[in-house]
Amino acid sequence: MSTDTTDELFRNAMARFTNGVTVITTANSGTPFGLIATSVCSLSADPPTVLVCVNRSASAHDVILRAKVFAVNLLSADQKDVAQRFASEKGPSRFDPAQWRAGKSGAPLLTGSVVSLDCKVIATHNGYSHTIFIGEITDSSTHDDPSAHCLFWHQRHFAAAAVEAR
Template identity: 45%
Template sequence: MTDTLPGRPVTAESFRRALSVHASGVVVITAQSDGVPAGLTATSFSSVSLEPPLVSFYVNRSSTTWPRLRAADHFAVNILAGDQADLAARFASKGIDRFAAPTRWRTGPFGAPLLLDVSAHLICLPYQTAEVGDHVLVVGLVTEADVHNPSHPLLYHRGRFGRFLAVRDTQRGGDR
């Protein structure tokens, strides 16, 4: 016999606490709209498909940056390296010029701002969006992919940024 599920979801706090133990990679999504650069930090980034090459991220529907990203005809995914926690925090901050010093960036293909010293850049065309709960799912078609510095990635875990430390192959056991 299968137990029935409760009629209501868990509380936001309980859900947030449970998800905080899941580590995720950190990217900064950038675009240029009407000549003005815009960008935000995302920890909800993932690959979607190899054929065609698709990636996705979620953005809060109340984001003040989202309208400028949505208006752009393309965007860049800047995959952050392990030593770029300050950059991630800067693009997650409100009320500041995220592209002012000390942010280092250049204009990339089609005008998308590309952050310097990142592990990789993906240039994407908007492919599909969908409103899902209090967020917008954004799917992009990858038109260019450049790996620059495949060092340790920046991770987000339990509300903090951190670095990945690989386990040596000799320490790996059987199935875990």
């Protein structure tokens, strides 16, 4: 067992964590921006808030700072194609207009996602290579099918949960 903390060892260790795959979105003058993120978690229920860690080099980073809004879209296991599009394409071509609608804030919400959270930025914090955005949830929607399962990222691959029959 190695105890060295090189960049590669750190990345390998973090790859062992299983996380839901989210697309963080925002918009600027009607143009959508977004990125894949797995560093998303609940912060508080009162007020309802989430935190999202966004790399400062991401194209959506500065747009979120200016717009002061973002949406968190938790992908369903059936939306692997959306994740692959965000991983391989750049800019607005990532957004298929048939799959997205504008939330109350103007941030794009993914139709059919397990959950979409429309948020306003209430605080930012320095996270070294990332900015930690604290978002107050102003609106939310959930998948019509409560048994819809989310897409996971584990060991640098997309995965779906193996669900036991009830």
